[in-house]
Amino acid sequence: MLQLRQLDTRRVTEEERRMASVVAKKEEEKRRESHKQSLLKEKKRLTINNIARQWDLQHRVTNIAANQDRKNSDSPSLDPCQMDGSTTSAFPEETGSLDSVLTNALQALSVTDTHLVDVDGDTLSLYGSGALESLDRNWSIQTAGMVTTVSFTFIEFDEIVQVLPKLKMKFPNSLHLKFKETNLAMLQQFNALAQLHRVDQLTIDPQGNPVVNFTLWKYYVLFRLSHFNMQKINGTEQSL
Template sequence: RIKKISNLENLKNLDVLDLHGNQISKIENIGHLSELRVLNLARNLLTVVENLNGLDSLTELNLRHNQVSAIKDVDTLPCLQRLFLSFNNISSFEDILCLADSSSLSDITLDGNPIAQETWYKHTVLHHMMQLRQLDMKRITEEERRMASIAARKEEERKRESHRQTLLKEKKRLTIGNIARQWEIQQNRIALEASLSKDKENEPCQINGSDAYVFPEESRSLDTILSSTVQGLSVLESHLVEVEGDTLGLYGAGALECLDRNWSVQTAGIIATVSFMFIEFDEIVQVLAKLKAKFPNCVHLKFKETNLVALQQFSALAEMHRMEQLTVDPQGNPVVNFTLWKYYVLFRLNHFNLQKINGVKVTENDIVKAERLFGILAYVASSELPHYRMLSLFGESRRKQFHYLLEGKGKKSGAGSEESDNRRSGGESTARAMLNYMTKDFHMEKLE
């Protein structure tokens, strides 16, 4: 069997060359056959179609049953009309892209290739080779061309949308990374200021008869480094607002400004979960009233990297309209390290009838345990607090209820009755209201 094309130098007027059924692995030494009309290389060992320049009269090229995976130079054949590529290894349109540039090609076969198994195969080929009359030995109708054009447009739109989504995801990743770095810098700054403040309180101390202190230049240089880092990051967005399904994601303190926007009734009504990341919890507290008004169907709050450090901070959530789930990520929320934090939440936000905390279903035993752990504490707090101070903590409706209790009109019903009434009306009990909200800074001052 023939393994190499050779010894054709003197056959310049050759019309048909049939070399099918051999072991030829490369097309070569035929560029001088300018009169050749038909070339049959079926059932050989070809992997790449190339070196076809100079075959200016070639009208038919048979390459069936080879191992072809890539095609080159076919678009340079000015008279090629029929190309047979059945049963090869062509797996993508990019492998045969040069065929789209051929203006003379009218018949082509690609059946038996991996590409022919793709759903987009026919539409893509017809869209890029508008001049074709037959594909895989079947005549192409005008309706098929029209459908191919429509399908190709949809595919292009899908690719554009996919590309757009990829860009958006990358932008989101970079933005969140930037917000996270700014948050870290902010936390480092706070820690530095606290450390310097502590050092100042301990000054002066005598070392060999002289005062030792932190040189202003040292603290200034560090502050300059932090500031320059923030400026370098500000090229990217410093906050992100994202609506995904029924979840509103807020990243960075600037994202809280979105609560001042005019949201459509439909979008606002869909939001069931609000997720906060890289925002001080005490800043979130200031917009809870807006959150409640803007998203009436919100039943799930999520906190991550929000500096929840004290149990009393959870008390601020009592002003929400309703809440069925609460998720507090351990990352950036030291309060989760307290063993009893969940029970405090259950006790303090008892009027919400919470269903889940951190994805775990709340049981009746959890509620009983919370009552036992914190019920006495709340009772003591409410008993020892002067009436005028207690009244200052209540809203108007709670003041009226408290006066009612003081006058003895509610004594017969008892504390249990008050508790059940509050549960039914969605309000919090008097004792629980005594465990009021405390900011992180106030908590840290108390610790000092």
């Protein structure tokens, strides 16, 4: 880098040169930090997209298997194609083809990032079932005390239930639970939340949680979890 020797016909002092160098270094550090944050943000976005695709594929495979089981149980003992005593598929090329495509795609995704743990301010966000293992970590006292909201995304609700005792132990101030794409489908599933000592807020995203289609689901929650004195459900104040 060329050094400035004169400024407005005045000789640049060593102190001015040193200060200019300090300012230049700080600007360079800012640029590097900004670039680093951009990379981390992009990696987070790509990881969440990957987890979402894996979640979608898992449920498509499960639904196909369930539909196939129903078809097999509903089909008569004598297949229309079994006219001469031998069993022949009407479409042999297509049998299981979609299953194998989805399974292969799922296996391909499994080798990349399949879960994400993110702490942003007072919110702990867990994406993908593998993220539940983070509750076994030794979290710092500062982080553990700071978290008041825990968000679960792309994780089966029944899996989440199993780690709720750990959650309250690790994050005692977590009073707001958020569920998105957790396959909450039945009112009875809410009963599992009763094992917690206190929950002030509950947010159930309609996306991936069919239970919200029940008209009275909020009333069920208030009744079943009445000992919590729930303050908000899906952002709405609850008056007792």
